[in-house]
Amino acid sequence: MITDAPPHDVPLWHPVARSADLRPGANVVAGFAEGQELALWRSAGGSAQAWDNRCPHRSVRFTLGQVIQDRLACAYHGWQYAAGDGQCVSIPAHPAMQAPRNVCAKVFGAVDAAGMLWVNFAQDASTAPPSLADAVPAGWHFCRTLTLRAGVQAVRDALAQHGFAAHAAPGAFRGVLDGAETIALILDAQPQLTFIHLWTGAPPGSDAMKSLHTAARNLRSTIETRG
Numbered sequence: 428m429i430t431d432a433p434p435h436d437v438p439l440w441h442p443v444a445r446s447a448d449l450r451p452g453a454n455v456v457a458g459f460a461e462g463q464e465l466a467l468w469r470s471a472g473g474s475a476q477a478w479d480n481r482c483p484h485r486s487v488r489f490t491l492g493q494v495i496q497d498r499l500a501c502a503y504h505g506w507q508y509a510a511g512d513g514q515c516v517s518i519p520a521h522p523a524m525q526a527p528r529n530v531c532a533k534v535f536g537a538v539d540a541a542g543m544l545w546v547n548f549a550q551d552a553s554t555a556p557p558s559l560a561d562a563v564p565a566g567w568h569f570c571r572t573l574t575l576r577a578g579v580q581a582v583r584d585a586l587a588q589h590g591f592a593a594h595a596a597p598g599a600f601r602g603v604l605d606g607a608e609t610i611a612l613i614l615d616a617q618p619q620l621t622f623i624h625l626w627t628g629a630p631p632g633s634d635a636m637k638s639l640h641t642a643a644r645n646l647r648s649t650i651e652t653r654g
Contacts, residue, residue, distance in 0.1 A: 459616040470510035479533035579615040605642035
């Protein structure tokens with residue numbers, strides 16, 4: 428059995444999305460970690476943001492909104508919230524009114540490392556551990572993200588049975604899948620929903636990469652069958 432949980436006093440960082448999927452000042456991506464629904468986006472300046480996916484005004488999902496430079500605007504009434512602290516800074520229906528200081532989006536710690544966006548729910552999670560940068564070896568390539576209808580421990584156990592071992596950062600495992608060196612980054616999304624972000628040293632478009640895609644699908648079927 429693989430157990431990679433850090434000590435209780437060490438903040439846990441979750442690999443919620445690929446960094447390249449968040450374009451500066453552009454899209455908003457939905458995410459999950461430990462049952463928490465997330466709105467993931469990047470300011471025009473490139474700063475990664477991970478927020479509770481609910482506008483504090485009327486609880487509409489932020490993922491329905493849009494990024495405006497360094498702000499995230501809700502789709503319902505257009506209220507705008509600043510990157511960083513999540514403070515409401517604009518109410519379009521009342522442009523002359525100063526936004527209430529007590530209206531803020533719920534903001535979580537977010538950092539880019541090893542090609543992934545990592546999120547931490549601890550209030551004091553301002554700095555990520557250096558080990559995150561080593562989660563994926565330099566020069567490796569993203570393969571795919573597997574969505575599994577299984578609990579995170581079942582996924583860890585299945586990887587252990589396939590010869591994977593804990594690697595570098597919590598939630599990162601290294602092994603060989605169909606002959607290709609592979610890193611599996613596990614995301615505990617919900618009680619029976621787990622994501623595996625797969626990275627490999629195999630070049631994009633190569634036969635090894637194509638075989639890895641097939642092996643990954645087979646791995647998912649095996650894990651979900653076992654439950």
